[in-house]
Amino acid sequence: MANILVLGAGVMGSAITVPLTDAGHVVRLVGRHLDAELIASIRQARFHPRLRSHLPESVAPYTNDQLGEAMRGADLVFLGVNSEGLDWAAERLRATLPPGVPVILLTKGLRGNGKSIEILPRVLEARLRTGQRGGVCGIGGPSIAGELAARRQTSVVLAGPDQALVDRLSECVRTPYYHVWPSIDLVGVEVCAALKNLFALGVGTIAGLLERSPAVKDEVRMHNPASALFAQALWEMEHVVARLGGRKSTVRGLAGAGDLYVTCQAGRNCRMGRWLGLGMRYSEAKARHMSEDTVEGAETAAAIRATVDAMIDSEALDGVVLPLLTAIMDMVCNDGPVDIRWDRFFAERARSIPQRRV
Amino acid sequence: MANILVLGAGVMGSAITVPLTDAGHVVRLVGRHLDAELIASIRQARFHPRLRSHLPESVAPYTNDQLGEAMRGADLVFLGVNSEGLDWAAERLRATLPPGVPVILLTKGLRGNGKSIEILPRVLEARLRTGQRGGVCGIGGPSIAGELAARRQTSVVLAGPDQALVDRLSECVRTPYYHVWPSIDLVGVEVCAALKNLFALGVGTIAGLLERSPAVKDEVRMHNPASALFAQALWEMEHVVARLGGRKSTVRGLAGAGDLYVTCQAGRNCRMGRWLGLGMRYSEAKARHMSEDTVEGAETAAAIRATVDAMIDSEALDGVVLPLLTAIMDMVCNDGPVDIRWDRFFAERARSIPQRRV
Numbered sequence: 176m177a178n179i180l181v182l183g184a185g186v187m188g189s190a191i192t193v194p195l196t197d198a199g200h201v202v203r204l205v206g207r208h209l210d211a212e213l214i215a216s217i218r219q220a221r222f223h224p225r226l227r228s229h230l231p232e233s234v235a236p237y238t239n240d241q242l243g244e245a246m247r248g249a250d251l252v253f254l255g256v257n258s259e260g261l262d263w264a265a266e267r268l269r270a271t272l273p274p275g276v277p278v279i280l281l282t283k284g285l286r287g288n289g290k291s292i293e294i295l296p297r298v299l300e301a302r303l304r305t306g307q308r309g310g311v312c313g314i315g316g317p318s319i320a321g322e323l324a325a326r327r328q329t330s331v332v333l334a335g336p337d338q339a340l341v342d343r344l345s346e347c348v349r350t351p352y353y354h355v356w357p358s359i360d361l362v363g364v365e366v367c368a369a370l371k372n373l374f375a376l377g378v379g380t381i382a383g384l385l386e387r388s389p390a391v392k393d394e395v396r397m398h399n400p401a402s403a404l405f406a407q408a409l410w411e412m413e414h415v416v417a418r419l420g421g422r423k424s425t426v427r428g429l430a431g432a433g434d435l436y437v438t439c440q441a442g443r444n445c446r447m448g449r450w451l452g453l454g455m456r457y458s459e460a461k462a463r464h465m466s467e468d469t470v471e472g473a474e475t476a477a478a479i480r481a482t483v484d485a486m487i488d489s490e491a492l493d494g495v496v497l498p499l500l501t502a503i504m505d506m507v508c509n510d511g512p513v514d515i516r517w518d519r520f521f522a523e524r525a526r527s528i529p530q531r532r533v
Numbered sequence: 534m535a536n537i538l539v540l541g542a543g544v545m546g547s548a549i550t551v552p553l554t555d556a557g558h559v560v561r562l563v564g565r566h567l568d569a570e571l572i573a574s575i576r577q578a579r580f581h582p583r584l585r586s587h588l589p590e591s592v593a594p595y596t597n598d599q600l601g602e603a604m605r606g607a608d609l610v611f612l613g614v615n616s617e618g619l620d621w622a623a624e625r626l627r628a629t630l631p632p633g634v635p636v637i638l639l640t641k642g643l644r645g646n647g648k649s650i651e652i653l654p655r656v657l658e659a660r661l662r663t664g665q666r667g668g669v670c671g672i673g674g675p676s677i678a679g680e681l682a683a684r685r686q687t688s689v690v691l692a693g694p695d696q697a698l699v700d701r702l703s704e705c706v707r708t709p710y711y712h713v714w715p716s717i718d719l720v721g722v723e724v725c726a727a728l729k730n731l732f733a734l735g736v737g738t739i740a741g742l743l744e745r746s747p748a749v750k751d752e753v754r755m756h757n758p759a760s761a762l763f764a765q766a767l768w769e770m771e772h773v774v775a776r777l778g779g780r781k782s783t784v785r786g787l788a789g790a791g792d793l794y795v796t797c798q799a800g801r802n803c804r805m806g807r808w809l810g811l812g813m814r815y816s817e818a819k820a821r822h823m824s825e826d827t828v829e830g831a832e833t834a835a836a837i838r839a840t841v842d843a844m845i846d847s848e849a850l851d852g853v854v855l856p857l858l859t860a861i862m863d864m865v866c867n868d869g870p871v872d873i874r875w876d877r878f879f880a881e882r883a884r885s886i887p888q889r890r891v
Contacts, residue, residue, distance in 0.1 A: 321753050403687070433760045433761055
């Protein structure tokens with residue numbers, strides 16, 4: 176039994192309290208300042224309105240100002256804020272996290288520093304004090320929060336800086352329905368977790384293209400093009416992961432293929448993709464149809480766009496291998512049209528570099 | 534311009550005539566003895582009733598007995614029969630195929646010879662005469678016939694025994710909507726093309742499990758477990774492909790991930806999986822609900838089951854890495870229940886072999 180603090184009472188932070196409680200742990204759920212209503216609802220009715228689920232009776236809800244109190248005796252911290260909340264969370268953890276306590280990020284995203292792409296666990300770690308560092312981990316893999324809260328079979332990868340730590344933490348949080356596989360490929364898992372949203376937005380364009388295609392035959396779908404985009408997405412994810420120092424094998428496991436699969440089945444990234452496929456430009460679609468929604472793939476595109484361009488210029492990334500990534504970034508960041516260059520797909524790294532130099 | 538003969542007038546054989554015609558070739562479509570009605574419909578109305586599509590005016594339909602005549606001047610043959618028709622087709626080609634003319638199999642499947650798994654292009658080649666050998670290729674990747682006939686963007690892999698041949702053939706059959714990528718990994722492409730049906734049957738069980746799960750919350754789906762099965766399927770496909778001498782990279786491209794994706798979205802393998810997920814055993818589901826349907830994944834399971842067992846016994850395959858494959862084969866071949874061992878997934882080859890010997 177461990178004392179586990181979850182910081183951030185959004186859907187994922189709240190859903191994770193279900194397996195953590197089932198695994199026998201004492202769980203404290205601390206809302207951000209934005210989560211006051213959610214925490215009030217949990218206190219009053221044990222019900223999370225956005226997750227549309229009850230939380231276990233034993234989960235103790237805390238408000239933002241009670242973080243210091245909630246942190247007392249904590250053995251492990253989960254961070255459930257979204258990527259925009261990371262800087263706030265870093266400040267709060269710097270002030271309250273006891274030395275030696277590991278942090279597991281549920282937060283997904285990437286940042287560009289102009290020269291390279293940074294993963295969020297490293298962004299967080301850089302903000303912590305020396306004694307607080309060394310234990311920042313991340314979780315990837317197909318895990319829709321509502322399904323996890325309903326105890327659906329869910330399989331994820333827990334990645335961190337060393338094998339002993341991830342083995343111990345995986346063992347700690349595993350339940351008969353929450354299958355947690357340890358990995359030391361933190362870079363691979365985090366890059367996949369962020370890029371899958373961006374690529375799902377690309378796969379989602381096909382739904383819109385289908386709707387506006389001439390109604391030659393109503394029953395004919397567009398599974399062929401969607402599947403080719405799916406395969407190309409994995410191809411490009413491998414390139415980015417490998418160039419950033421991660422492992423290609425991560426891309427073909429739960430964190431890459433598994434999470435991309437689930438993200439292409441439903442969700443906000445797909446919905447945005449559909450609007451673009453219908454012919455609307457990104458800024459209009461966002462303003463008219465999704466102004467209240469965080470479209471994670473678009474946020475990631477905006478966060479890394481300039482850095483990706485710089486990395487292609489410096490040959491740290493190979494643009495020839497990344498036609499889908501660059502097309503999606505152009506749609507999101509430049510209001511570009513859906514322009515899929517099928518004939519440029521599946522460029523091989525080994526071949527493409529000499530070709531560029533010719 | 535080439536003279537291309539397509540043998541087999543089922544949905545895929547007939548659909549391929551659309552891009553072949555658009556690529557400027559002269560196309561002859563030869564039905565099997567079972568295809569007489571289809572050929573009659575094409576002759577009369579240019580319409581394929583099962584594909585529910587018109588074929589190009591210039592496609593010349595032939596009946597089975599006219600094969601010799603249709604073969605005159607052929608530069609290339611596509612084989613569009615199903616796996617059950619392969620032996621028949623091999624006899625017919627042996628009698629009529631001019632020396633040096635390549636054959637591209639659209640047929641998908643595998644055979645077990647008790648010791649190892651054979652890919653269909655090699656099964657066919659062994660039946661041909663010496664001068665007819667050396668040019669047998671295969672096509673993999675996400676390609677629903679009805680979508681190809683409707684000229685949807687479709688991306689596939691054409692695999693064969695040597696680079697010059699597959700480069701030439703890919704160039705020959707490519708169109709602005711039919712993107713054909715050459716590969717010399719014939720083993721990888723063929724193994725993926727067959728196993729994806731079997732694994733899609735496994736992923737399909739989740740739909741049935743969802744329907745019969747207690748209605749805790751109607752809106753909660755089972756995308757998490759389906760996605761984990763998808764990732765595990767790729768993991769296991771890599772193991773089989775590698776042990777049979779193919780390339781792992783094929784599994785993460787169009788032939789593996791792309792084709793598995795499309796096969797999990799719809800089709801007969803998924804439908805059979807749903808019945809099993811609902812709690813019905815295979816033989817009952819087949820007899821009661823799908824007696825008229827060829828369930829390709831089940832056919833493949835039956836074809837290789839004994840050989841896979843023998844290969845695991847001899848350590849040619851590692852059973853520890855293949856819990857999903859063996860579970861699906863047990864469902865199909867032994868009328869076993871859906872028994873998904875989530876905690877045995879993602880076993881690593883390097884680790885698992887010593888574990889087995891302890």
